[in-house]
Amino acid sequence: MPGLYFEQFSVGQRFIHEVRRTVTETDNILFSSLTFNPAALHIDYEAASKTEFGKPLMNSLFTLGLVIGLSVQDTTFGTTVANLGMTDTTFPKPVFAGDTIRVETRVMELRPSKSRPGQGIVTFEHLGINQRDEIVCRTLRAALMLAAPSADG
Structure with a gap:
C-alpha cells in the first residue's frame, strides 16, 4: 500500500497501525x-542487573526509529521527500527485550x-505503545511530503 500524498491528510486524522513488532536482545x-553506544545500561547484563530496572533497557533511539518505522506503511511509504525533524520526544516507560510495540x-x-x-x-504525533497499553514513546515528526501528481502531468 503506497503512502498518502499531502492532500490526502487532514488535521486530526488517526491511524492505528496494524504491524507490530516484538523487540529482542x-x-x-x-x-x-x-x-x-557503549552504555552499560544497554549492553552489559551484569551492570544493568544492579540498576533499578534489573536488566538492560532497549536503546531509546532504536525505540524511536521503530515507532516511526512502524507508521510508514500506512502513511508515508513512497511519498516522503524528507524527514525535517522530531521534537518533543519522550520515553515515559522503559522498553525491554520481549516487549511488543504497536x-x-x-x-x-x-x-x-x-x-x-x-x-x-x-506534522505527525506518533505514539509507541507496549503490550500492556503503556505509552513507551511519543514524538512529533515533521515530514516533507509530495503533493499528488497533477492530472495534466
Missing part, C-alpha cells in the same frame, strides 16, 4: 553496537511548503 545489542499516529498540522511547489509539511 539482538536488536538492542546490534543497534547499540552499530551506533557505537503504534498510533495522529496528524497534528498541515501546511503547503513555501519554498517547494508540489510539496507540503505534515
